[in-house]
Amino acid sequence: MKIGILGTGMVGNAIGTKLVQMGHQVTMGSRTAGSDAGKEWQKSTGGKGQIGTFADAAGFGEIIFDCTNGANSITALRQAGAANLRGRILIQVSNPLDFSKGMPPSLTVCNTDSLGEQIQREFPDTRVVKALNTMNCRVMVEPSLVPGDHQVIMCGNDAAAKAEVTKHLGAWFGWKPGNVIDLGDITGCRGMEMLLPLWMRLYGMYGDPTFNFQVVRGG
Numbered sequence: 269m270k271i272g273i274l275g276t277g278m279v280g281n282a283i284g285t286k287l288v289q290m291g292h293q294v295t296m297g298s299r300t301a302g303s304d305a306g307k308e309w310q311k312s313t314g315g316k317g318q319i320g321t322f323a324d325a326a327g328f329g330e331i332i333f334d335c336t337n338g339a340n341s342i343t344a345l346r347q348a349g350a351a352n353l354r355g356r357i358l359i360q361v362s363n364p365l366d367f368s369k370g371m372p373p374s375l376t377v378c379n380t381d382s383l384g385e386q387i388q389r390e391f392p393d394t395r396v397v398k399a400l401n402t403m404n405c406r407v408m409v410e411p412s413l414v415p416g417d418h419q420v421i422m423c424g425n426d427a428a429a430k431a432e433v434t435k436h437l438g439a440w441f442g443w444k445p446g447n448v449i450d451l452g453d454i455t456g457c458r459g460m461e462m463l464l465p466l467w468m469r470l471y472g473m474y475g476d477p478t479f480n481f482q483v484v485r486g487g
């Protein structure tokens with residue numbers, strides 16, 4: 269498959285590398301074509317990965333990952349271009365973390381709105397599916413790093429898009445369908461993003477990001 273990855277940070281790297289290893293065609297996008305981070309990733313894939321601008325990556329992908337800095341995701345997606353995002357599934361991984369006042373970060377948006385909703389409103393013709401944002405990127409692409417059953421949470425307005433993402437999460441990364449929790453429409457992003465302060469606190473406590481949330485039901 270042709271996959272566009274917006275973002276050259278550790279998340280874009282983890283997802284891009286895994287997909288290239290699986291034989292997919294991946295273009296990783298940056299603010300500028302040929303960024304140092306992009307070139308480094310391309311080199312790490314032995315030249316198999318392709319790099320370009322956010323617009324190049326979005327235009328390339330049959331499916332697109334948003335792995336951009338959350339405080340700047342809307343800007344990055346505008347640079348990717350509404351026309352390139354139209355009709356596409358956007359797996360929206362970024363979190364609205366605000367590090368401007370140091371640690372711990374706060375959220376740029378919360379309670380009655382979320383980054384996922386802001387993006388869906390700004391790009392109404394894009395099939396936004398929020399997923400994978402509640403865990404470290406190594407766990408995203410290799411859930412077996414955490415023993416036992418634990419979950420990937422998703423939400424979005426488009427049921428067919430969510431079904432397709434569920435299929436890909438299984439085929440690409442090994443997420444069992446039974447461990448995918450669909451929270452419903454895009455407003456589910458509020459809770460998914462507001463988990464981040466808890467995630468950050470747990471990370472500080474454990475000193476290692478290799479953990480995940482497990483929902484255990486009694487009824």
Ligand SMILES: NC(=O)c1ccc[n+]([C@@H]2O[C@H](COP(=O)([O-])OP(=O)(O)OC[C@H]3O[C@@H](n4cnc5c(N)ncnc54)[C@H](OP(=O)(O)O)[C@@H]3O)[C@@H](O)[C@H]2O)c1
Pocket residue numbers: 274275276277278279280297298299300303305335336337338339340343344361362363364365400401402403404405406
């Ligand atoms: N780290 C994790 O394991 C993890 C887990 C779950 C969710 N997340 C979320 O995933 C996202 C990516 O995290 P990350 O650590 O991989 O990368 P990051 O450093 O947060 O973001 C890197 C990307 O954001 C772009 N960017 C930065 N400032 C920008 C601006 N002003 N305008 C447009 N684009 C800008 C960069 O563009 P250039 O390429 O041009 O520099 C780069 O591609 C974040 O939202 C994070 O909260 C991270």
